[in-house]
Amino acid sequence: MMEELKGKRKEIKDITLKILELVKKRLKLAKEIGDIKRKLNLPVEDYNVEAELKREVIDYCNRENLDPQLGLKVLSLLIQESIKLEKENDTFTLSKVIQEAKRLEKEGKEVIHLEVGELDFEPVKEALEGIKEGLRKGLYRYSDAKGDLELRSRLAKEFNQIYSLNLKEDNILITPGGRFALYLTFKSLLKMGEEVIGFEPIYPPYRQICELEGIRFIPIRTELEKGWSPDINLVQKNISKLTRMMIINYPNNPTGKILSRKEMEELIGIAKDWDLFILNDEVYSSFSFKGPFNSLLTFNYDKSIVISSFSKSHSMSGFRVGYIIAKEETIDKMVKLQSLMITCMPPFLQYSALKALEAKTKKFVEEVKRRAEEVSKRLKDLPVRFYEPDGALYIFPEVIKKEFNSDKFVKDMLYKHGVALASGKNFGDYPKNFRLSLCQPIERLLESIDKMKKELE
């Protein structure tokens, strides 16, 4: 039997090397295809061709009784390797802007910060008091990885009241900020080689986390001309059997768009048809200027996931408290991962969030709304067009000028005028746009716009 074992091991080795031989051949072909595409001026990534190939892999696996997950993983490795050969990125990224703004300030220069979405308001005082009270109560030991029961119950109650839902505490997971909530969602629900679709312009971490985890991010472009509404045909065309999740983010960063109920229904309809998770990042939900916001949860779709946090709504950015709402079995998967990765959240921070829920935050919303209106008015003197925001903390103007390059503009605004912005290229292929955040007092905002005007003349 030892001899048989040896023989089979030799066979395993030979097959392994034969697989690699084919991998090599495949890379060579991919490179040749890349060359042809360049000559024909076609994009490097072709999601339709890719989706078809994935379908064939799944069919093959099903036919041959091989785990399709494994087939997809192998394919995903191969595809990512091919694309890596052909991409480059020289955007003046948001993190470079932040870094450079800091450097300039160290040198004694003044910078107006319109590059990040951090409100200039103090945190609600209930949050500050809440921490102290939590410490007095001795809430500083290891705690439930899912989050404090009282906070989860209270959040469930809050959502149930606002939206007439029927959430229970076990539908909620408390996380160290909305960013980690995203990471947990992707990491626990999606596997390497699977696909998500998302709408560009888009908050960059969605895509970055996908890249980190080998998940395929399929971007669907939206346009200012169409009021940043998703084109349903384009959505349909980009979904395949491999798509597992649709990511949306309304109120939107960077466009300020909020979809109508009908538009939401259309998207959810597609998610249902394809049995997709649909994730709405609702961190800006309290900043809705034209009427009450409708959470994704009100559409009553079983595979909905809502991410939110206290960072914007209660101006608690540095507290790092976020949460995820989803069906119980989905939350359970995430809790396991959260437990492995961070053990638990500080319980006194969660108590602080609990207390923060008692605060009145209407004044925050009113002030940001006023800023949006004033800034929109002033922007009309500039050679730009833009969507007047329905909500969130940003405006995303497009500059109407030939030869305009948003990276260059953002550099000039920072180095010549001391105004920090985010280039449109951070959010997708929007080289004519830039994002400004409404997180400074109105005078500073208007001052900045006057400087932009000067630069654009």
Add this chain to the structure above:
Amino acid sequence: MMEELKGKRKEIKDITLKILELVKKRLKLAKEIGDIKRKLNLPVEDYNVEAELKREVIDYCNRENLDPQLGLKVLSLLIQESIKLEKENDTFTLSKVIQEAKRLEKEGKEVIHLEVGELDFEPVKEALEGIKEGLRKGLYRYSDAKGDLELRSRLAKEFNQIYSLNLKEDNILITPGGRFALYLTFKSLLKMGEEVIGFEPIYPPYRQICELEGIRFIPIRTELEKGWSPDINLVQKNISKLTRMMIINYPNNPTGKILSRKEMEELIGIAKDWDLFILNDEVYSSFSFKGPFNSLLTFNYDKSIVISSFSKSHSMSGFRVGYIIAKEETIDKMVKLQSLMITCMPPFLQYSALKALEAKTKKFVEEVKRRAEEVSKRLKDLPVRFYEPDGALYIFPEVIKKEFNSDKFVKDMLYKHGVALASGKNFGDYPKNFRLSLCQPIERLLESIDKMKKELE
């Protein structure tokens, strides 16, 4: 040219399916090998055979000008798939114990918690005051993803003073707890298919994080009979060209072992020879009973990584503040990932940690040392043998009884006697051992041991 493109796409498809055909063949072979192994009573995982195969893959890739990382990724997928077919796990895991203990308490039963390493002391008061002061100072905004400069400087100074080092603030990254520090280290330095070695018995998350990330964890057994010292020959035998990191954890959880300087030098020598990272998890460093502890950093090896936290040393478990010390370029990689995953840590928590460094914590160490001595004395009445701890918060006795099964013992102790313990099987193949933590007052500890005695009679 369009025709050529079509033709090449067809070729890509054919090659992809041919690869999958071979993958299928390979899995079939792996299953047959598994069957033979079972008949011969050989273990499912054979690290030597695996290492040889990986060597051949690397050689092939180098010869054929194919990226060896890609080759390893493909192989890693295949190997993990094969092993998945043949494993099972029915341990009464630590998390089950914790869950069950909670359930019993809810039912009104009393439980003595010796299952987790959370000290029964109050956090140092400087930490509690520090949070309040940090809030008064307005430290509640987004902050540097690397951590607060003042805390990093102060930690560098602290280590430089204690160990005569030359650390700078950029050698340090502040993390939300030691657990996340581990995750960041693995995720930013190791790729799928690469290997780490670690010494069993071992704290389970090391292995679990590897499994999550597709990193191969190669366990090296240590034995009570050899005073839990690593067998250098065994280490040599288990390292391959694929090994990237050696994980150590002294003072050790669960054994309480601290290696001698000579033993450390031997391990570091091997790490140097193979150009490995060496990670020491030093969260228990302040709990050293037989003289001052020597950090891994004192051995002056460039690829050293030290993880630590305030959870044990300052009894700040629920504050979730940990840190990583390594060379600057290593820290930089980790910072990128931390920024993507959690944005930043709450700055007032970091201020609290800064203040905690002013606290005197000698009384914690003395109390735990006393507990270790008293418990060791009392354990001598039981049919067990064990290593009297040099440090940390645990004792890991082995029961000298035929037919003893630690899972069953842990269940009996919990359900019959209300004492929560951790089975040896959590830490590797140690079905005769159990771990008790020294995190309860001495009377409770002795009472628990009397109950164990009863159960073992």
